């Protein structure tokens with residue numbers, strides 16, 4: 001490989017900007033980078049690991065989804081009285097609170113104890129939480145069960161996408177991580193479906209909670225026999241285990257290529273010192289904030305998670321029931337199924353687009369789409385004349401209303417654009433951070449998600465009452481609009497890049513143009529048949545925009 005800087009090859013018809021992107025190799029000898037994952041056919045082992053890890057996504061969706069149906073059918077089963085509105089809120093919010101608490105420490109725990117043991121620990125939390133709820137006859141036991149279950153949700157919501165991104169071949173890393181989101185939205189859909197079916201069954205809510213034990217037990221059992229990620233083993237200095245997992249993952253790859261890859265990962269792995277986990281955590285927090293590429297990753301990771309929550313999706317999941325009732329749909333469970341079904345279907349579409357079209361593009365399609373849909377809803381609410389007093393809606397005219405129909409259609413449009421972009425992309429967060437701060441970085445981003453979810457869930461009704469539904473939807477639209485600008489300037493294209501290459505992109509700026517050029521280049525290399533393991537690719541250690 002030559003010592004001169006490497007110019008990304010460009011086609012004539014491509015953007016002129018691409019010509020100005022220069023990629024410099026770190027040294028002449030280093031030609032091992034990114035070889036191994038090119039055009040690797042996906043092995044049954046990677047599929048198994050992905051599906052087992054993403055059961056956590058299912059639990060996240062199911063456990064946050066079943067509660068709205070359960071609250072309807074609990075009736076007087078707790079303390080022999082109807083639940084007050086405040087008690088309902090506590091039961092609902094307890095899981096988000098639990099998730100917020102554990103998400104703060106789960107990343108560090110994943111680095112210290114491993115990803116797999118932490119996921120198995122989350123299974124234990126799901127188990128204890130579910131048993132507390134199933135046997136609850138008192139409100140406080142139910143709330144405690146929901147909190148403990150939330151501990152599990154927080155750990156799983158962080159570690160499952162982290163685990164998947166660390167085992168995935170880079171060209172389909174996005175897709176494999178979206179499988180977690182598919183299970184998540186599928187879990188919400190199934191929870192609403194089961195909830196609707198069990199609504200009128202005596203103690204049906206206990207069955208609903210009990211069903212959550214099935215995936216927990218399956219995940220735990222599988223993990224007894226499966227390994228951790230190769231990158232975790234490299235972090236711990238256990239290179240032999242890392243090689244063993246890579247060999248099982250890439251069955252047709254020569255041993256020397258595997259060895260090269262592990263050496264490469266080991267050379268890039270600069271573990272953060274610390275005598276005990278607390279000092280280590282503190283040093284990682286410092287590293288996260290003081291190294292510019294880490295700090296940029298943090299801005300993107302937390303920014304996207306905040307956008308996901310502050311554009312109002314979760315509050316809409318609850319509120320859509322009331323809206324649909326205004327135009328004659330009396331069955332709020334059916335409504336939730338339509339909205340969460342749209343969420344699921346468009347997450348599936350994101351699955352097909354995320355690596356091909358790229359994360360950046362689907363975000364830049366999704367957010368403006370959401371903005372328009374929210375603006376239309378805000379206008380329609382104005383003409384519908386809906387008011388809120390207490391927790392219930394008062395509509396000026398009941399029955400069939402054309403503005404009501406407009407709202408329904410645009411809520412579904414909003415759900416579609418949401419699921420396509422911001423509902424899915426933030427969970428790709430692990431790829432933003434280098435190995436040494438990946439745990440703590442994803443912790444901060446996940447905690448932002450749960451904090452946002454708590455804030456929105458607890459202020460939504462107040463917003464409806466104080467600034468009207470039109471004001472509330474206009475607020476969400478404004479957030480979505482500003483978020484489009486944020487993503488345009490700050491979110492680089494990361495599809496097809498090695499996890500280790502992302503830091504190069506973020507080193508001296510957000511480097512949007514360079515990222516797009518590099519992502520295109522990687523895709524072109526694959527398309528041109530760069531399938532041979534020995535093929536040399538230049539390691540991208542420095543990217544300069546001139």
Ligand SMILES: O[C@H]1[C@H](O)[C@@H](O)[C@H](O)[C@@H](O)[C@H]1O
Nearest residue numbers: 184185188314343423424453
């Ligand atoms: O990505 C997920 C998904 O979009 C869910 O539908 C939503 O309830 C969660 O809050 C979010 O994190």
